Amino acid sequence: MSANASGQFQLVKEKGWRRGLGNLLQGEYSAWFKSSRWWKHIILWLLIINMMMVFMIMASADAAKGGEEGPPVLFMYGIFGGMFVAFGVMILMQRVLVGEKRSGTAAWVLSKPVTRTAFVVSRLVVNSIAILLTSVIVPGVILYFTLGLFSDIGWLSPFGFLAALLMVSLHTFYWIALVLMMGTLSESSSVVIAVPMALFFIFWMGTGMVPALIYVSPLLLTFSPAPDQMNALSVSFMTGEPVFSWLPLISTVAFCVIFIAVAIRRFNRQEF
Amino acid sequence: MNSNDFVIRTEGLSKSFGEVQALKSLDLRVPQRSIFAFLGPNGAGKTTTIKLMLGLIKPTSGGGKILGMDILRDSVDIRARIGYLPQDTRFYEHMTARQTLEYTAKFFYTGPQAEIDKRVNEMIELVGLEGKADRPVKGFSGGERQRLGIAQAEVNYPDLLILDEPAASLDPQGRRDVLEVMSRIRKYATIFYCTHILDDVQRVSDQVAIVNQGELVTQASIEELLAGTGDVVYTVTLRGDAQSTYTQINQQPWVSGIEAGQQGDETTWQVSVRDEAAAKDQLMGLLVSSGLKVSNFSRKGQNLEDVFINIIERSQK
Numbered sequence: 070m071s072a073n074a075s076g077q078f079q080l081v082k083e084k085g086w087r088r089g090l091g092n093l094l095q096g097e098y099s100a101w102f103k104s105s106r107w108w109k110h111i112i113l114w115l116l117i118i119n120m121m122m123v124f125m126i127m128a129s130a131d132a133a134k135g136g137e138e139g140p141p142v143l144f145m146y147g148i149f150g151g152m153f154v155a156f157g158v159m160i161l162m163q164r165v166l167v168g169e170k171r172s173g174t175a176a177w178v179l180s181k182p183v184t185r186t187a188f189v190v191s192r193l194v195v196n197s198i199a200i201l202l203t204s205v206i207v208p209g210v211i212l213y214f215t216l217g218l219f220s221d222i223g224w225l226s227p228f229g230f231l232a233a234l235l236m237v238s239l240h241t242f243y244w245i246a247l248v249l250m251m252g253t254l255s256e257s258s259s260v261v262i263a264v265p266m267a268l269f270f271i272f273w274m275g276t277g278m279v280p281a282l283i284y285v286s287p288l289l290l291t292f293s294p295a296p297d298q299m300n301a302l303s304v305s306f307m308t309g310e311p312v313f314s315w316l317p318l319i320s321t322v323a324f325c326v327i328f329i330a331v332a333i334r335r336f337n338r339q340e341f
Numbered sequence: 342m343n344s345n346d347f348v349i350r351t352e353g354l355s356k357s358f359g360e361v362q363a364l365k366s367l368d369l370r371v372p373q374r375s376i377f378a379f380l381g382p383n384g385a386g387k388t389t390t391i392k393l394m395l396g397l398i399k400p401t402s403g404g405g406k407i408l409g410m411d412i413l414r415d416s417v418d419i420r421a422r423i424g425y426l427p428q429d430t431r432f433y434e435h436m437t438a439r440q441t442l443e444y445t446a447k448f449f450y451t452g453p454q455a456e457i458d459k460r461v462n463e464m465i466e467l468v469g470l471e472g473k474a475d476r477p478v479k480g481f482s483g484g485e486r487q488r489l490g491i492a493q494a495e496v497n498y499p500d501l502l503i504l505d506e507p508a509a510s511l512d513p514q515g516r517r518d519v520l521e522v523m524s525r526i527r528k529y530a531t532i533f534y535c536t537h538i539l540d541d542v543q544r545v546s547d548q549v550a551i552v553n554q555g556e557l558v559t560q561a562s563i564e565e566l567l568a569g570t571g572d573v574v575y576t577v578t579l580r581g582d583a584q585s586t587y588t589q590i591n592q593q594p595w596v597s598g599i600e601a602g603q604q605g606d607e608t609t610w611q612v613s614v615r616d617e618a619a620a621k622d623q624l625m626g627l628l629v630s631s632g633l634k635v636s637n638f639s640r641k642g643q644n645l646e647d648v649f650i651n652i653i654e655r656s657q658k
Binding site: 077078079080081082088089091092095096099100104172173174176177179180181182183184340341 | 392395396397398399417418420421425427429430431432433435440444445447448449450451452453456457
């Protein structure tokens with residue numbers, strides 16, 4: 070640094086791959102939480118998840134009055150909180166790295182004393198926290214009270230529900246990590262969104278043809294592609310029933326680690 | 342010059358993109374405290390060179406040192422001591438100019454916040470963005486973005502400032518301001534910059550390198566470049582019958598050619614000479630002894646644009 074700096078500043082002390090991470094996290098955090106973005110997302114997901122769940126609870130109550138079987142409320146949470154959120158993640162995350170690479174802001178930031186690993190980690194961490202908070206945690210907590218106060222299901226075990234929310238969160242994180250990785254493998258937003266979407270439908274529709282797919286996909290964490298044969302892990306935790314298999318949980322965690330590792334490795338080799 | 346006196350020193354720096362060789366074995370030496378202009382036509386390899394120096398792309402072969410640090414191994418440490426203005430300046434659209442500068446500053450400093458705020462304000466004032474400091478960047482014109490780009494490049498008191506087309510998108514006043522800022526900064530930093538505005542280069546730079554098709558064609562001081570570019574041209578305006586004098590002068594061994602033009606009763610010659618000393622001694626004497634009326638006699642000043650075009654054309658042959 071030149072003599073003009075006069076030493077009155079405290080220099081950034083981060084070393085190694087963490088160089089620049091603090092400021093990158095702060096910048097991403099500000100983009101989410103020091104703007105209207107976070108509460109707009111909360112409103113959106115409350116409308117999608119909680120309003121739909123209210124309709125399900127009402128439909129279930131009506132069916133029960135008529136002596137009929139209503140919609141499976143907890144299963145439907147897997148659809149709204151799992152499938153819908155996964156699609157939301159694909160749409161939201163597709164521009165995170167690709168958009169920055171194409172607009173030139175990534176090159177600008179990387180011309181500062183930051184590591185590429187810190188860049189990827191900052192995007193992963195803040196977007197994950199924001200997405201999980203707005204689309205899983207807030208709607209989930211509100212749903213817990215809605216079920217307890219207004220549904221025939223009543224008050225679920227808080228620990229069971231917490232475990233279920235963890236499953237939904239992990240499922241959501243899987244798609245966040247996958248889309249982030251795709252953003253390092255392709256320059257095209259279309260490819261970044263199309264591949265995870267195709268994978269989702271392969272997991273969903275392909276289970277009938279290749280049953281083993283259920284063990285390597287994250288879907289069973291939130292909703293079951295074959296509800297007559299097995300319950301989602303989240304439903305099992307909420308109802309206290311035995312878990313069908315732990316393999317989907319293990320494979321989801323393993324794939325998340327792989328996606329992040331590939332994303333970091335690939336981003337470190339890219340040219341801007 | 343000692344090797345430590347060079348802020349930038351590259352050795353055989355090369356970069357290929359597939360089959361295209363964008364940079365061919367570049368050996369560049371940028372002295373300390375210089376304003377170093379890096380020139381070349383579009384696609385010559387200027388931005389590629391800058392990106393290699395910043396670690397945004399990796400060389401195919403060769404390497405280099407910036408501020409004594411290796412461009413491959415110490416990329417992050419190098420970036421901690423430089424300021425960079427990209428060619429096409431892009432910032433986060435939701436941030437204001439002030440937030441952009443603060444965000445940039447915090448890649449270098451963690452505090453004290455009051456000092457960071459002070460520095461941000463200084464930069465805003467320096468580039469004349471006081472009235473727009475708290476508006477989101479998305480509403481900024483090209484010139485305002487460029488000014489913000491210059492401010493963010495300087496916010497960390499860099500030892501080396503790398504500017505890719507700093508005067509692009511600026512109006513004449515903005516251009517003048519940028520040149521002033523560059524002149525001021527040279528007291529404590531080296532400036533390495535690319536530009537197409539050769540007038541500016543001639544005005545503020547002291548060293549120039551010209552690249553063409555990925556190769557370094559020349560590197561010299563402005564004075565050397567302007568002095569050592571082939572023939573010197575004298576402009577002579579005459580009255581009277583000049584035919585015999587034309588032949589006489591054209592036959593002199595130190596004359597390489599005369600371009601003649603007629604306007605009314607005046608004849609204008611552009612006399613290109615190989616040996617300026619001989620021309621100084623003899624040309625005026627020959628004209629006076631011929632009895633012609635000489636209304637103008639001047640040495641045509643070389644400008645960098647002529648030199649640049651000559652060098653590029655020669656390098657393409």
